[in-house]
Amino acid sequence: MKPEELEVKAAAELAKQQAFDVRLFTCSSRGCQSSEALGVIAGLKAELKARQLESRVQVNGSGCMGLCSKGPLVRMTSKTQKDILFSEIKPEMAAMVVEQVVVPVLEGKTIEKPGGDLEHHTLDLNDPFFAMQVYSVLENNGKIDPEKLDDYIARDGYKALRKALTMSAEDICKEMLASGLRGRGGAGFPTGLKWDLTRKVQSDVKYIICNGDEGDPGAFMDGSVLEGDPHAVIEGMLIAARAMNATQGVFYIRAEYPLAVERVEKALRQARVAGLAGKNVMDSGWAFDFEIRLGAGAFVCGEETALIASIEGKRGTPRPRPPFPAVKGLWDQPSCINNVETLANVPIILLKGAPWFASRGTEKSKGTKLFALTGKSKNNGLVEVPMGMTLRDVIEKIGGGTDSGLKIKAIQTGGPSGGMIPEHQFDTPVSYENLQQLGSMMGSGGMIVIDEHDSVVELAQFYLDFCVDESCGKCAPCRIGGTQMLHLLNKIVAGTGTAEDIKTIRKVAKAMQKASLCALGQTAPNPTLSALRHFEHEFTERLLPVATPKA
Amino acid sequence: MTAITYTVRYRLVQFGQSLVVTNRGGAWIRGEISPEGAVESGVLSRDWPCAAGVQTPEILPWGARPGKRGGRGTMSTPIEVATAVKVAAPKAPAAPKDEITLIANKWKNKRGSLIMALHDLQSRVGYVPRESAMRLGHEMDVPLARIYEVVTFYNYFKLEAPGKYVISVCLGTACHIKGSAELLAGMEKELKVREGQSTPDKEYHLQAVRCLGCCGLAPLVSVNGKVYAKLKTNESHHVIERIQIDKPMAEADHESLAE
Numbered sequence: 001m002k003p004e005e006l007e008v009k010a011a012a013e014l015a016k017q018q019a020f021d022v023r024l025f026t027c028s029s030r031g032c033q034s035s036e037a038l039g040v041i042a043g044l045k046a047e048l049k050a051r052q053l054e055s056r057v058q059v060n061g062s063g064c065m066g067l068c069s070k071g072p073l074v075r076m077t078s079k080t081q082k083d084i085l086f087s088e089i090k091p092e093m094a095a096m097v098v099e100q101v102v103v104p105v106l107e108g109k110t111i112e113k114p115g116g117d118l119e120h121h122t123l124d125l126n127d128p129f130f131a132m133q134v135y136s137v138l139e140n141n142g143k144i145d146p147e148k149l150d151d152y153i154a155r156d157g158y159k160a161l162r163k164a165l166t167m168s169a170e171d172i173c174k175e176m177l178a179s180g181l182r183g184r185g186g187a188g189f190p191t192g193l194k195w196d197l198t199r200k201v202q203s204d205v206k207y208i209i210c211n212g213d214e215g216d217p218g219a220f221m222d223g224s225v226l227e228g229d230p231h232a233v234i235e236g237m238l239i240a241a242r243a244m245n246a247t248q249g250v251f252y253i254r255a256e257y258p259l260a261v262e263r264v265e266k267a268l269r270q271a272r273v274a275g276l277a278g279k280n281v282m283d284s285g286w287a288f289d290f291e292i293r294l295g296a297g298a299f300v301c302g303e304e305t306a307l308i309a310s311i312e313g314k315r316g317t318p319r320p321r322p323p324f325p326a327v328k329g330l331w332d333q334p335s336c337i338n339n340v341e342t343l344a345n346v347p348i349i350l351l352k353g354a355p356w357f358a359s360r361g362t363e364k365s366k367g368t369k370l371f372a373l374t375g376k377s378k379n380n381g382l383v384e385v386p387m388g389m390t391l392r393d394v395i396e397k398i399g400g401g402t403d404s405g406l407k408i409k410a411i412q413t414g415g416p417s418g419g420m421i422p423e424h425q426f427d428t429p430v431s432y433e434n435l436q437q438l439g440s441m442m443g444s445g446g447m448i449v450i451d452e453h454d455s456v457v458e459l460a461q462f463y464l465d466f467c468v469d470e471s472c473g474k475c476a477p478c479r480i481g482g483t484q485m486l487h488l489l490n491k492i493v494a495g496t497g498t499a500e501d502i503k504t505i506r507k508v509a510k511a512m513q514k515a516s517l518c519a520l521g522q523t524a525p526n527p528t529l530s531a532l533r534h535f536e537h538e539f540t541e542r543l544l545p546v547a548t549p550k551a
Numbered sequence: 552m553t554a555i556t557y558t559v560r561y562r563l564v565q566f567g568q569s570l571v572v573t574n575r576g577g578a579w580i581r582g583e584i585s586p587e588g589a590v591e592s593g594v595l596s597r598d599w600p601c602a603a604g605v606q607t608p609e610i611l612p613w614g615a616r617p618g619k620r621g622g623r624g625t626m627s628t629p630i631e632v633a634t635a636v637k638v639a640a641p642k643a644p645a646a647p648k649d650e651i652t653l654i655a656n657k658w659k660n661k662r663g664s665l666i667m668a669l670h671d672l673q674s675r676v677g678y679v680p681r682e683s684a685m686r687l688g689h690e691m692d693v694p695l696a697r698i699y700e701v702v703t704f705y706n707y708f709k710l711e712a713p714g715k716y717v718i719s720v721c722l723g724t725a726c727h728i729k730g731s732a733e734l735l736a737g738m739e740k741e742l743k744v745r746e747g748q749s750t751p752d753k754e755y756h757l758q759a760v761r762c763l764g765c766c767g768l769a770p771l772v773s774v775n776g777k778v779y780a781k782l783k784t785n786e787s788h789h790v791i792e793r794i795q796i797d798k799p800m801a802e803a804d805h806e807s808l809a810e
């Protein structure tokens with residue numbers, strides 16, 4: 001594809017879309033597929049065919065629209081009226097949607113809120129859940145069919161790549177640095193800096209690796225982005241490659257996400273056919289291609305050096321750094337590893353400019369962040385909020401409080417490496433620094449809400465058990481320390497612990513934090529420590545009663 | 552599993568080019584596919600597994616409701632579709648030799664592709680049998696010890712043949728908070744096996760997994776890739792029942808793929 005063909009393609013696709021009076025988008029991401037979204041799509045198509053409305057109504061799949069707990073979601077857009085978002089649509093309701101809403105709209109009626117049976121299957125788009133979110137990475141989710149390249153192009157897709165092809169590597173890095181984008185995979189390292197470091201290393205072979213391992217159990221943002229907007233991540237990787245003169249891209253995706261793998265594979269095929277990847281990217285003479293590698297159920301493989309070992313086909317054990325991957329990574333060549341969400345931010349920044357991106361967020365944390373809001377939250381799903389929004393707004397307004405009406409006790413962010421944040425600290429704005437200061441961390445974006453009936457001691461035990469299970473066993477502090485700590489914690493949960501045990505836990509935790517080889521061991525004690533910090537009484541209440549000496 | 556007799560009424564739904572049957576799912580198709588055509592071209596034809604001892608599929612007229620559910624073992628609820636497409640067929644007992652050669656040829660010239668080759672093997676056979684691993688190693692020029700080293704490190708790979716239907720109970724954080732431990736305990740009781748084991752008849756394999764990426768629908772269970780979501784923690788019995796309803800479709804699906 002020649003650079004100027006982008007506009008032609010986009011215009012053609014837009015004209016095609018304009019020809020439809022109504023467009024229906026049914027979420028075909030993993031969550032909704034498990035509630036028969038494919039049946040809904042088939043049902044809609046069948047009904048429209050029967051009514052001979054196929055030329056006026058387009059039926060599409062789409063990425064996750066956020067409120068997964070109410071899936072399958074169907075969005076109706078029309079030229080003549082506001083969008084309607086249907087929830088919990090079963091395949092047998094497809095005919096009803098067409099009859100009661102689509103047909104009247106086609107006849108020129110305006111439907112504010114569907115009545116009858118569909119009344120309780122319509123979501124209010126003014127609800128804080130939708131109204132308070134700021135869509136940037138998720139902008140395309142629910143608005144494009146992730147399996148169609150032209151849909152992406154029609155929404156300015158690959159224009160950022162075109163721009164990058166006219167820029168020098170150094171300038172791209174500068175732009176990223178100016179935007180203030182920081183890694184969304186956990187540590188929050190400035191992306192522009194990382195790219196620039198890799199750029200400066202001289203080598204004929206360099207790799208850019210997309211970390212789609214998403215090991216944090218209870219988080220699904222990266223999977224949703226890969227499923228809902230795969231081309232955005234591919235474009236982000238192509239730009240990253242230009243910025244550091246990388247020669248090969250690798251997607252590392254966890255095997256538990258077969259749909260994400262399938263969508264990325266398909267998107268890569270489309271990109272190659274369209275000349276956006278492969279031998280001659282956008283007719284620039286630059287050749288760049290991708291490979292896909294699957295994880296195999298090891299949390300530690302999210303760690304950069306372990307991930308590299310895994311791509312090399314070995315056991316995924318971390319190795320000491322330095323040398324950092326930027327110097328000696330995959331096959332001993334300079335490599336840059338970026339998280340899925342980080343990469344999905346890249347085209348937006350290049351297209352809209354660093355100042356635009358930096359205008360959102362706090363001083364040191366820019367842009368938006370995806371969270372997987374789960375647990376006892378009333379609204380469960382995928383949300384995108386600007387940095388700087390208070391946790392309270394995220395949890396109580398967007399999340400809608402708890403489902404049961406019970407009081408929220410705390411949230412856990414950062415997964416097995418993060419910590420708990422008690423309710424009284426919810427007025428803190430979301431940022432890397434603030435979460436860290438509260439004894440937790442941003443992590444990849446899991447946000448689990450627990451209510452007053454949940455035990456933080458047991459949650460801490462759950463996370464530690466996870467880390468012990470996932471420890472690769474290479475270094476002693478993590479392998480032995482983790483097991484010891486878990487042993488003590490089990491004792492406390494069983495009601496046979498003593499005050500001495502709590503002291504020992506703190507000591508072991510310190511040793512693990514200081515001496516472990518990789519961040520898995522270094523951060524494994526965090527959930528326990530933060531639980532102790534904020535809810536020590538829950539631990540002490542469970543201790544063996546101290547025998548009071550007889551008078 | 553004891554055979555279920557179906558007195559079924561079907562609804563037909565079109566998926567791409569193929570027809571499928573549904574109970575809860577699927578809109579009715581109005582007159583555009585003739586019953587004969589449907590039976591001829593779809594999975595309903597001939598030796599459809601659950602058709603044994605059952606009347607020919609009956610195509611209900613538009614608007615009619617399927618019958619009520621019968622007693623245990625007799626389902627008159629028509630069979631699920633949207634589902635069916637996703638409940639993967641049971642794995643073949645062992646990969647034929649030439650298939651291993653195919654896998655080896657696909658990967659052997661790519662650096663570090665052992666894990667990918669093992670994925671291919673397991674997705675074909677359901678686990679990594681020792682003999683297949685040896686052959687694969689031989690053809691890819693990788694020592695068996697290296698394969699063993701890798702297979703034992705990654706939880707995803709199984710070294711023993713699992714049951715035909717692998718039931719994965721999610722114990723990720725979101726599911727944990729929603730009581731998945733209770734769900735797993737119920738499943739263990741129901742199937743009379745422990746987590747990580749298969750039933751003696753090799754029909755089911757029960758395993759715990761960590762996060763299937765549908766956390767918004769917690770707690771949940773997946774069976775050969777098909778997800779049963781938003782379960783109640785005391786619903787283990789119900790889940791197994793639903794799996795049994797969906798099972799024959801899985802085999803039908805398998806058959807249609809083979810065609």
Ligand SMILES: Cc1cc2nc3c(=O)[nH]c(=O)nc-3n(C[C@H](O)[C@H](O)[C@H](O)COP(=O)(O)O)c2cc1C
Pocket residue numbers: 182183184185186187188189191211212213214215216299300301302303304337338339340342343444518519520
């Ligand atoms: C135990 C462990 C697990 C990790 N898991 C992930 C993961 O699943 N996804 C991810 O993007 N980063 C993960 N990371 C962080 C990565 O090592 C790395 O920092 C990140 O991918 C860098 O990308 P970024 O700069 O774009 O954030 C993990 C780190 C550790 C120590």
Ligand code: SF4
Pocket residue numbers: 300317318470471472473474475476478479516517518519520521522
């Ligand atoms: S800290 Fe744990 S996971 Fe990391 S290298 Fe050491 S043993 Fe392995």
Ligand code: FES
Pocket residue numbers: 027028029030031032033063064065066067068071072073381382767
């Ligand atoms: S998966 Fe469909 S809305 Fe999230």
Ligand code: FES
Pocket residue numbers: 217218219721722723724725726727761762763764765766767769771
């Ligand atoms: S925690 Fe169960 S699906 Fe994610």
